[in-house]
Amino acid sequence: MLLGIPLLAETGKETVRGTLVQQAGRKPSLRTKDGKTVFLDGDEPTRGVLNDPRLAGSDFEALGHFESPGNFRIDPIHLRAMFVYKDGKKLFITYWCEVCAIRTYTPGKCWCCQEETALDLREHDLP
Ligand SMILES: [Zn+2]
Numbered sequence: 001m002l003l004g005i006p007l008l009a010e011t012g013k014e015t016v017r018g019t020l021v022q023q024a025g026r027k028p029s030l031r032t033k034d035g036k037t038v039f040l041d042g043d044e045p046t047r048g049v050l051n052d053p054r055l056a057g058s059d060f061e062a063l064g065h066f067e068s069p070g071n072f073r074i075d076p077i078h079l080r081a082m083f084v085y086k087d088g089k090k091l092f093i094t095y096w097c098e099v100c101a102i103r104t105y106t107p108g109k110c111w112c113c114q115e116e117t118a119l120d121l122r123e124h125d126l127p
Contacts, residue, residue, distance in 0.1 A: 013063060013064075014063070014065050014066055014072075015061060015062065015063050016030055016032070016040075016061070016062055016064075016072050017030070017032065017059070017060065017061040017062075018030030018031045018032040018033065018036075018038065018059075018060065019031045019057060019058070019059065020055055020056060020058050020060040021056070021057075022050075022051060027039045027040065027041060028040050028047075028050035030062070030072075036070070037070065038070055039070060039071050040074060041071070041074070042062075042064070042073060042076070042081075043076050043077055044106075045077040045105060045106035046077050046081075046106075048106035048107050049077075049082055049093055049105070049106055049107065050074075050082075054107075055093070055119070058085075059084060059085040059086070060082070060084055060085075061083045061084075061085065061090070062074045062075075062081055062082050062083075063075050063079070063081040063082075077105050078105075080092060080105070080125055084121055086121060090123075091121040091122060091123060092121070092122045092125045093105070093119075093121060094120045094122055094125070095108075095117035095118065095119060095120060096118050097110035097112065097113065097117050097118070098118065099112075099113050100112040100113050103120070
């Protein structure tokens with residue numbers, strides 16, 4: 001067992017990929033190709049993305065580390081640790097306010113005009 005060795009915990013970067021499952025009263029999870037369920041957690045903005053109904057059922061990938069075999073902690077939102085695969089492309093998950101031309105990384109209201117931001121999947125993480 002390599003768990004609990006600080007040196008490896010610092011450098012170990014893991015990924016998990018599967019179908020994003022959202023169920024009321026449960027943590028969001030990924031259903032992996034081999035049929036396993038991996039529960040996801042992260043910081044507040046990360047949780048916002050995981051609970052975005054527009055992403056339910058998507059082919060989802062996250063970077064971070066396994067806290068236990070069935071529980072995965074995603075890296076903080078500023079590390080851009082979440083992706084969606086669509087049409088064979090790996091896309092960054094961003095949110096866009098067209099009125100103000102403001103991009104954010106978690107769903108919600110635009111801090112400027114207070115309108116709901118639109119989900120905007122992008123090939124490049126441009127400002
Ligand atoms: Zn706005």
